[in-house]
Amino acid sequence: xxxxxxxxxxxxxxxxxxxxxxxxxxxxxxxxxxxxxxxxxxxxxxxxxxxxxxxxxxxxxxxxxxxxxxxxxxxxxxxxxxxxxxxxxxxxxxxxxxxxxxxxxxxxxxxxxxxxxxxxxxxxxxxxxxxxxxxxxxxxxxxxxxxxxxxxxxxxxxxxxxxxxx
Amino acid sequence: xxxxxxxxxxxxxxxxxxxxxxxxxxxxxxxxxxxxxxxxxxxxxxxxxxxxxxxxxxxxxxxxxxxxxxxxxxxxxxxxxxxxxxxxxxxxxxxxxxxxxxxxxxxxxxxxxxxxxxxxxxxxxxxxxxxxxxxxxxxxxxxxxxxxxxxxxxxxxxxxxxxxxxxxxxxxxxxxxxxxxxxxxxxxxxxxxxxxxxxxxxxxxxxxxxxxxxxxxxxxxxxxxxxxxxxxxxxxxxxxxxxxxxxxxxxxxxxxxxxxxxxxxxxxxxxxxxxxxxxxxxxxxxxxxxxxxxxxxxxxxxxxxxxxxxxxxxxxxxxxxxxxxxxxxxxxxxxxxxxxxxxxxxxxxxxxxxxxxxxxxxxxxxxxxxxxxxxxxxxxxxxxxxxxxxxxxxxxxxxxxxxxxxxxxxxxxxxxxxxxxxxxxxxxxxxxxxxxxxxxxxxxxxxxxxxxxxxxxxxxxxxxxxxxxxxxxxxxxxxxxxxxxxxxxxxxxxxxxxxxxxxxxxxxxxxxxxxxxxxxxxxxxxxxxxxxxxxxxxxxxxxxxxxxxxxxxxxxxxxxxxxxxxxxxxxxxx
Numbered sequence: 081x082x083x084x085x086x087x088x089x090x091x092x093x094x095x096x097x098x099x100x101x102x103x104x105x106x107x108x109x110x111x112x113x114x115x116x117x118x119x120x121x122x123x124x125x126x127x128x129x130x131x132x133x134x135x136x137x138x139x140x141x142x143x144x145x146x147x148x149x150x151x152x153x154x155x156x157x158x159x160x161x162x163x164x165x166x167x168x169x170x171x172x173x174x175x176x177x178x179x180x181x182x183x184x185x186x187x188x189x190x191x192x193x194x195x196x197x198x199x200x201x202x203x204x205x206x207x208x209x210x211x212x213x214x215x216x217x218x219x220x221x222x223x224x225x226x227x228x229x230x231x232x233x234x235x236x237x238x239x240x241x242x243x244x245x246x
Numbered sequence: 247x248x249x250x251x252x253x254x255x256x257x258x259x260x261x262x263x264x265x266x267x268x269x270x271x272x273x274x275x276x277x278x279x280x281x282x283x284x285x286x287x288x289x290x291x292x293x294x295x296x297x298x299x300x301x302x303x304x305x306x307x308x309x310x311x312x313x314x315x316x317x318x319x320x321x322x323x324x325x326x327x328x329x330x331x332x333x334x335x336x337x338x339x340x341x342x343x344x345x346x347x348x349x350x351x352x353x354x355x356x357x358x359x360x361x362x363x364x365x366x367x368x369x370x371x372x373x374x375x376x377x378x379x380x381x382x383x384x385x386x387x388x389x390x391x392x393x394x395x396x397x398x399x400x401x402x403x404x405x406x407x408x409x410x411x412x413x414x415x416x417x418x419x420x421x422x423x424x425x426x427x428x429x430x431x432x433x434x435x436x437x438x439x440x441x442x443x444x445x446x447x448x449x450x451x452x453x454x455x456x457x458x459x460x461x462x463x464x465x466x467x468x469x470x471x472x473x474x475x476x477x478x479x480x481x482x483x484x485x486x487x488x489x490x491x492x493x494x495x496x497x498x499x500x501x502x503x504x505x506x507x508x509x510x511x512x513x514x515x516x517x518x519x520x521x522x523x524x525x526x527x528x529x530x531x532x533x534x535x536x537x538x539x540x541x542x543x544x545x546x547x548x549x550x551x552x553x554x555x556x557x558x559x560x561x562x563x564x565x566x567x568x569x570x571x572x573x574x575x576x577x578x579x580x581x582x583x584x585x586x587x588x589x590x591x592x593x594x595x596x597x598x599x600x601x602x603x604x605x606x607x608x609x610x611x612x613x614x615x616x617x618x619x620x621x622x623x624x625x626x627x628x629x630x631x632x633x634x635x636x637x638x639x640x641x642x643x644x645x646x647x648x649x650x651x652x653x654x655x656x657x658x659x660x661x662x663x664x665x666x667x668x669x670x671x672x673x674x675x676x677x678x679x680x681x682x683x684x685x686x687x688x689x690x691x692x693x694x695x696x697x698x699x700x701x702x703x704x705x706x707x708x709x710x711x712x713x714x715x716x717x718x719x720x721x722x723x724x725x726x727x728x729x730x731x732x733x734x735x736x737x738x739x740x741x742x743x744x745x746x747x748x749x750x751x752x753x754x755x756x757x758x759x760x761x762x763x764x765x766x767x768x769x770x771x772x773x774x775x776x777x778x779x780x781x782x783x784x785x786x787x788x789x790x791x792x793x794x795x796x797x798x799x800x801x802x803x804x805x806x807x808x809x810x811x812x813x814x815x816x817x818x819x820x
Contacts, residue, residue, distance in 0.1 A: 117262050117267065118259065121261050126460040127406060130406060173461075197748070203258060208262075224728060224740070
């Protein structure tokens with residue numbers, strides 16, 4: 081938990097400090113939550129809500145440290161994953177199921193067929209707009225390795241979808 | 247022209263928007279629920295978050311030196327303690343690597359399934375919101391345990407072990423569950439669940455439904471044909487669900503059932519089946535073993551399982567689990583295994599004697615072991631066929647709906663039959679985690695490999711080196727490779743004069759001979775040079791040299807001869 085004042089006579093000041101911290105945390109959540117949720121949905125599907133909530137709860141409990149992180153979304157992505165070492169891919173629905181008939185139906189099977197690291201990298205970078213550095217933090221690899229995985233993933237997706245937009 | 251990146255962005259955005267945003271009060275509730283102890287996160291702290299980042303730079307005048315004594319567990323120095331481990335192991339993964347490395351794995355596929363941080367043995371968890379009942383259908387979806395239906399109840403709930411929470415799910419359109427044996431299957435996207443039989447015994451069509459956890463919705467499928475023997479067991483083959491006891495297979499792609507040439511098992515033995523990945527094996531002692539190949543719809547009959555010297559007449563209920571081979575344990579605790587290559591059974595062990603007979607149930611773990619539940623008495627079988635008792639737990643296995651997560655078992659135990667169970671009504675959720683598994687080793691072809699030392703485990707007969715396989719490139723070659731991989735756009739885009747490339751699924755465990763040579767970069771007044779490890783050995787309490795980098799930042803070449811590590815050489819990365 082964030083540090084709290086131990087001085088009994090100064091409880092109002094302590095409360096104010098905690099309120100300030102909570103306000104700062106609320107701003108943090110507003111900024112990070114959507115990106116984290118979108119990142120995690122590619123990993124654990126419909127469980128992304130709970131995974132995001134759990135990671136953000138951890139963030140509050142470690143707020144002193146988390147507020148200084150340079151890539152909080154990437155780091156909290158790992159926090160969410162560390163709750164489970166499950167390698168299993170959450171279900172990704174058919175684009176039509178989520179009202180995207182214009183998206184290639186083969187996109188999902190092509191994504192699922194990718195090796196795990198390639199899938200994660202291309203999802204975070206091109207699906208969620210994360211930077212290579214954020215993605216590197218999330219995957220515990222170097223930014224250059226992220227680039228490698230993204231490149232290979234795009235190549236495989238294009239091959240699978242039989243397109244050439246690159 | 248389709249723009250893949252744009253399509254991916256659209257899809258990810260929409261999918262993320264479909265997930266309900268997390269509100270502050272929800273975060274607050276989780277924090278309160280978990281108390282000041284907080285959420286435990288394995289091996290993570292912001293300080294260590296970047297500890298594995300590339301590039302690893304071994305500065306010639308390395309300031310951060312590690313005293314030899316602190317890492318003196320390395321090869322050739324201390325080999326007296328077989329339990330010494332330098333670092334926490336990563337979940338091991340094997341399968342394939344870059345071309346040229348013929349990786350022959352040990353028996354288990356990997357990665358290992360999760361055990362969610364539970365201690366080995368049984369742990370009682372939150373029993374959830376459902377009222378006590380018998381015969382609830384249980385399914386493991388890869389992330390979540392589904393519990394639904396059962397006698398006198400229709401509702402269901404889902405338990406997510408990652409966060410330790412239950413949530414209610416939609417009611418199925420028909421009554422489900424009420425069976426004593428598995429009557430569910432997970433297809434990878436939906437849970438298939440048999441409807442509850444009307445009345446006792448065999449009879450008419452059986453309702454069949456599918457649950458989609460993503461949409462939290464059910465849909466009615468084509469009714470299953472009558473189950474003419476046993477309670478019915480569903481076996482998912484990857485494309486079809488075989489319904490043992492009805493000699494039929496369901497194809498989700500067409501929502502149709504087809505009749506298959508699978509003999510109806512003897513009454514009461516419907517659950518004694520195993521799916522090996524290719525064939526379904528149905529076995530009871532005292533009767534021919536049936537091997538069914540769904541691709542050819544053909545049957546092969548093999549000898550009955552061994553009787554362990556006991557005169558057995560007729561079938562004896564047993565459990566089967568498949569993991570490359572097939573194992574049966576009968577109700578008296580007699581264990582046997584089947585080699586599908588030769589078609590021969592081997593009597594392995596009598597793992598229990600004198601206990602009350604019960605129907606064992608076997609579950610596969612992702613590390614290659616199988617775990618057997620004999621009415622709460624747990625046994626583990628290693629891949630090599632060694633049986634080890636693993637403690638007792640709940641003793642009413644028949645009231646359980648148990649699933650394997652790959653790394654643990656989750657058992658929902660419930661009963662509302664106070665006539666036959668004085669402790670009823672009751673319900674509980676239990677997790678069972680096996681003792682730590684020996685990690686499989688990988689055998690690489692002879693040659694020299696590069697990577698990062700992750701861990702060294704010293705054993706009485708050999709040492710085990712865990713290494714993250716990598717490829718290192720320097721100078722012009724580095725830029726060329728990085729460009730080819732798409733890691734950089736410009737030839738001068740590398741931040742360092744080297745390029746490190748990951749190998750797919752890179753972490754492997756290698757056997758190292760006890761006499762393996764270790765060469766390390768020794769940081770001396772004269773500069774950094776490669777020296778035999780024993781030059782750094784402690785002399786009169788003081789190290790004679792110092793490692794030029796911590797062991798966890800240990801880029802090395804590993805030389806393998808006859809499948810065994812014979813030499814480890816640290817090298818310099820500019």
